[in-house]
Amino acid sequence: MSSAKTPKVTVDKGFKATKTTSRVVKKGGGEEVASGDSIKISLAGVNGTTGKQFDSTYATGKPVTLTLGQGMLPGFVKGLVGQKIGSRVLVAIPPKDGFGDQGQSTYNIKKNDTMVFLFDLVAKVPTEATGASKSLPKDLPKLKLDADKHPAEFVKTETMDKKKSKISTDVVIEGKGDKVKSGQTLTVQYVGQVYPTGAVFDESWSKQPVPFQIGGDGLIKCWNETLIGQKVGSRVVIVCPPDTAYGNKPPAGSKIGKGDTLIFAVDLLDAS
Numbered sequence: 001m002s003s004a005k006t007p008k009v010t011v012d013k014g015f016k017a018t019k020t021t022s023r024v025v026k027k028g029g030g031e032e033v034a035s036g037d038s039i040k041i042s043l044a045g046v047n048g049t050t051g052k053q054f055d056s057t058y059a060t061g062k063p064v065t066l067t068l069g070q071g072m073l074p075g076f077v078k079g080l081v082g083q084k085i086g087s088r089v090l091v092a093i094p095p096k097d098g099f100g101d102q103g104q105s106t107y108n109i110k111k112n113d114t115m116v117f118l119f120d121l122v123a124k125v126p127t128e129a130t131g132a133s134k135s136l137p138k139d140l141p142k143l144k145l146d147a148d149k150h151p152a153e154f155v156k157t158e159t160m161d162k163k164k165s166k167i168s169t170d171v172v173i174e175g176k177g178d179k180v181k182s183g184q185t186l187t188v189q190y191v192g193q194v195y196p197t198g199a200v201f202d203e204s205w206s207k208q209p210v211p212f213q214i215g216g217d218g219l220i221k222c223w224n225e226t227l228i229g230q231k232v233g234s235r236v237v238i239v240c241p242p243d244t245a246y247g248n249k250p251p252a253g254s255k256i257g258k259g260d261t262l263i264f265a266v267d268l269l270d271a272s
Contacts, residue, residue, distance in 0.1 A: 006058040015048035017092040020078040028086020038067040038125035038209045048114035054107040063122045069208045129173040129235035129267040141196045151265035168239040169226045175233020182215030187270040195261040
């Protein structure tokens, strides 16, 4: 049940749990994990019914990043919140806290299967870009921070350009991490606004960090062109003309209008 790099997890066939239960195999000395945190982990998953391993990230040698909040399996949140970074933890997850009555065909998990996961909690992902801040060029609006010193909106200046026809990228805080590569899962915090000082149409700071695949078809062209090659830990301000954003087809119900240029402040928290 294990590769050369995957710890062996032995589960008797027919194992069932009625509630999510955690057991600390090795207690770490790092920070305690809280709901909403993004953390880097390695994991191996075993089907309690069959006793067979159905998933492992250990063989790649690279931890994955997940955010313990909305959209995450309830069993992951219940099993890992309160644990300390550096710990190795076994978590038994019943169907109600896993994939429910639907199961998960990709992993051959059926509706009555309990899952058992071994987690190594490697690190917390930083919550924001930190470091010496640089001023934006005079032809851009000013980036205003909220009470927590997080990017909140762009405000008018006398010298800003009212229109932009080309993509621009300005590093406000330069991180010290590796450069972002196409195909990686990038975790960010951001605020997006209609250029130059129009409506703020989206932000993540009041919610939780956002993971997505950089370089994929699901992103606007501007993000793929500007964020690949930036250093993890940076805060980047990008301007996206309509032909690199949504053009004349803005998202339904959005505050973005047809032909709007957009401006974003993006904190690059992690790439894996």
